[in-house]
Amino acid sequence: MSERIPKWADVVLVPVISLALAFVISGLVILAIGENPWEALKLMVNGALGSSYGWGFTLYYATNFIFTGLAVAVAFHASLFNIGGEGQATLGGLGVALVCLALPWPHWGLALPAAVLGAAAFGALWAAVPAWLQARRGSHIVITTIMFNFIGASVLNYVLVNVLRPVGSMDPATARFPPGASLPTLHDMAAALGIAWGRNTPANITFFIALACCVLVWAIIWHTRLGYQIRAFGKSEGAARYAGINPVRITMYAMLISGALAGLMAINNVMGEAERLVLNSVEGAGFIGIAVALMGRSHPVGVLLAALLFGFLYQGGAELALWTTIPRELITVIQALVILFTGALDNMVRMPVERLFRGRGAA
Amino acid sequence: MDLMTALQILDSTVRLGTPLLLACLAGLYSERAGIFDIGLEGKMLMAAFFSGAVAFVTGSVWLGLIAGIAGAMSLAVVHGLASITFRGNQLISGVAINFLASGLTVLIGQKWFALGGRTPALSGEGRFQPIVLPFADSLRDVPVIGPVYYELISGHTALVYVAFAAVPISWWLLFRTRFGLRLRAVGENPAAVDTAGISVTRLRYAAVAIAGLLTGIAGAYLATGLSAGFVKEMTAGRGFIALAALIFAKWRPVPALGATMLFGLLEAVANRYQNIDLGGVVIPVQAMQALPYVLTVIILAGFVGKAIPPRAGGEPYVKER
Numbered sequence: 001m002s003e004r005i006p007k008w009a010d011v012v013l014v015p016v017i018s019l020a021l022a023f024v025i026s027g028l029v030i031l032a033i034g035e036n037p038w039e040a041l042k043l044m045v046n047g048a049l050g051s052s053y054g055w056g057f058t059l060y061y062a063t064n065f066i067f068t069g070l071a072v073a074v075a076f077h078a079s080l081f082n083i084g085g086e087g088q089a090t091l092g093g094l095g096v097a098l099v100c101l102a103l104p105w106p107h108w109g110l111a112l113p114a115a116v117l118g119a120a121a122f123g124a125l126w127a128a129v130p131a132w133l134q135a136r137r138g139s140h141i142v143i144t145t146i147m148f149n150f151i152g153a154s155v156l157n158y159v160l161v162n163v164l165r166p167v168g169s170m171d172p173a174t175a176r177f178p179p180g181a182s183l184p185t186l187h188d189m190a191a192a193l194g195i196a197w198g199r200n201t202p203a204n205i206t207f208f209i210a211l212a213c214c215v216l217v218w219a220i221i222w223h224t225r226l227g228y229q230i231r232a233f234g235k236s237e238g239a240a241r242y243a244g245i246n247p248v249r250i251t252m253y254a255m256l257i258s259g260a261l262a263g264l265m266a267i268n269n270v271m272g273e274a275e276r277l278v279l280n281s282v283e284g285a286g287f288i289g290i291a292v293a294l295m296g297r298s299h300p301v302g303v304l305l306a307a308l309l310f311g312f313l314y315q316g317g318a319e320l321a322l323w324t325t326i327p328r329e330l331i332t333v334i335q336a337l338v339i340l341f342t343g344a345l346d347n348m349v350r351m352p353v354e355r356l357f358r359g360r361g362a363a
Numbered sequence: 364m365d366l367m368t369a370l371q372i373l374d375s376t377v378r379l380g381t382p383l384l385l386a387c388l389a390g391l392y393s394e395r396a397g398i399f400d401i402g403l404e405g406k407m408l409m410a411a412f413f414s415g416a417v418a419f420v421t422g423s424v425w426l427g428l429i430a431g432i433a434g435a436m437s438l439a440v441v442h443g444l445a446s447i448t449f450r451g452n453q454l455i456s457g458v459a460i461n462f463l464a465s466g467l468t469v470l471i472g473q474k475w476f477a478l479g480g481r482t483p484a485l486s487g488e489g490r491f492q493p494i495v496l497p498f499a500d501s502l503r504d505v506p507v508i509g510p511v512y513y514e515l516i517s518g519h520t521a522l523v524y525v526a527f528a529a530v531p532i533s534w535w536l537l538f539r540t541r542f543g544l545r546l547r548a549v550g551e552n553p554a555a556v557d558t559a560g561i562s563v564t565r566l567r568y569a570a571v572a573i574a575g576l577l578t579g580i581a582g583a584y585l586a587t588g589l590s591a592g593f594v595k596e597m598t599a600g601r602g603f604i605a606l607a608a609l610i611f612a613k614w615r616p617v618p619a620l621g622a623t624m625l626f627g628l629l630e631a632v633a634n635r636y637q638n639i640d641l642g643g644v645v646i647p648v649q650a651m652q653a654l655p656y657v658l659t660v661i662i663l664a665g666f667v668g669k670a671i672p673p674r675a676g677g678e679p680y681v682k683e684r
Contacts, residue, residue, distance in 0.1 A: 329465070
């Protein structure tokens with residue numbers, strides 16, 4: 001691999017080919033279960049993007065995936081694989097619930113900043129232990145974050161059943177949040193501007209917080225000393241150490257930022273949508289963050305685009321399940337293929353592309 | 364607690380520990396050869412589905428077992444291609460395999476049986492039946508030994524005995540044969556193995572294939588031994604508990620037996636009792652469920668005997684040119 005391929009091929013061509021492969025195989029899977037892939041695609045596009053109602057769900061899902069995608073991406077820059085987004089988002093939900101239930105909030109404008117702090121702090125806390133164990137004790141972060149996903153699920157189960165469940169309720173969930181903690185939906189916001197936008201959709205103001213986080217991550221990673229140190233550490237730990245970068249400190253900072261971002265997802269699903277904390281509120285969004293970060297090449301712009309694509313797939317998949325016999329799990333298969341082709345089988349596409357460019361260079 | 368209760372708990376420990384043991388040994392071969400495998404869960408799930416489906420359609424549990432192994436093997440091949448041939452990230456490949464299995468099993472199950480991802484319930488020849496060992500009935504009335512032999516040792520399905528037999532066989536294979544020495548060497552220092560003129564690629568594929576075989580048996584046991592048919596997401600994190608047990612056992616076969624049975628015991632106790640009252644201190648059931656993971660984190664942290672993984676684990680081998 002001595003000769004490098006042009007940057008545009010690395011950033012655009014290889015991912016696009018990988019993605020195309022993933023979607024072609026997804027189409028074959030749909031054919032194999034006896035449905036028409038073209039009809040399925042039309043249904044998905046119509047259901048997810050054809051109306052402001054569809055968009056209201058697509059953007060809601062995308063908001064979740066932006067947070068978890070950024071979380072994985074920041075850790076990737078430090079060469080750390082944070083597979084614990086699921087647990088960190090679960091704990092973030094606990095942080096949001098504690099903040100929202102602590103006071104009779106008079107206005108969402110006050111509740112939101114407090115909940116943001118709660119979500120980020122709890123998410124970061126859940127990432128801090130695996131980070132410290134990796135930095136100080138050399139425990140493999142992938143394994144510890146997987147373990148912390150399961151421990152987090154048990155902690156939440158205990159807290160919901162034994163502590164936060166209202167007296168007399170059989171449901172393992174918290175009480176409803178006070179009305180003052182209710183976030184404005186995109187419908188409310190559009191109505192204030194005089195624009196008609198689908199009612200009863202979960203997309204809310206958190207979408208703009210997610211966009212702000214994209215900018216923030218971009219600024220931190222590429223325009224601060226810390227971001228430079230994270231990237232240097234990720235490229236070569238030895239070189240970074242020689243340059244005086246403290247590996248323990250960088251591992252901790254990268255994972256704390258990553259955990260905080262994953263925790264922030266709870267603003268969207270717990271505070272914005274459910275308005276109470278239930279079991280398994282994350283619903284796998286933590287793992288989708290892995291696919292989003294891989295597809296987006298760990299860049300905030302890429303993450304945003306990939307999150308929108310997955311938001312579309314999620315809403316489109318729900319529509320498919322509603323109108324055809326194709327189960328929602330089709331999306332899980334597509335997600336698996338995207339992770340496989342853009343992540344694990346990257347070299348399968350990259351090697352022929354490199355050969356192509358090398359041949360051209362020699363001629 | 365009387366003897367009968369204790370025996371019942373230990374009996375369900377063996378039944379619940381068996382899939383963990385098989386999956387843990389699968390991970391052992393793979394990781395000893397330097398290939399991380401967090402896709403144990405997915406391979407088990409795939410095997411559980413195909414064994415349940417084929418056992419129902421053909422009415423033969425043995426054909427089901429073969430189909431289950433084939434299902435797990437096909438995912439093992441994907442993992443091998445990604446992590447050995449194309450030198451991709453083994454962890455990412457494992458994540459993809461878990462999702463692939465979780466989605467495909469429901470998709471195909473819905474297409475074939477239209478039961479929302481389940482397979483129809485198995486009965487008779489479609490399931491592994493308990494095997495009554497010789498003299499179990501006649502020894503039953505002998506105090507202590509009789510019930511222990513009858514309840515605990517006898518009366519399991521064939522795959523349970525296969526799993527227990529796999530422990531000494533794995534020990535012998537890994538530590539007493541040339542193949543085992545090479546397999547362990549390839550996980551510690553692949554370049555040295557390559558220099559000796561032995562194919563790193565072939566050895567690693569062999570290890571990944573053995574992992575496919577063992578997860579195949581584990582999945583088939585779940586659907587046709589432990590339960591009567593496949594249910595959506597029926598592995599329920601067992602692949603990850605097996606991974607935890609592997610670390611707990613420090614990548615050695617005999618301790619793997621101990622670790623998986625310990626985790627099986629925790630599951631059996633959690634199933635039987637909701638909350639455990641230890642003289643005023645109540646241990647909630649959630650703590651029992653989280654205990655395997657907490658113990659693994661403590662072991663990984665090296666506070667109680669450090670777990671050191673194979674040195675070349677997770678790194679693709681690039682032959683020098």
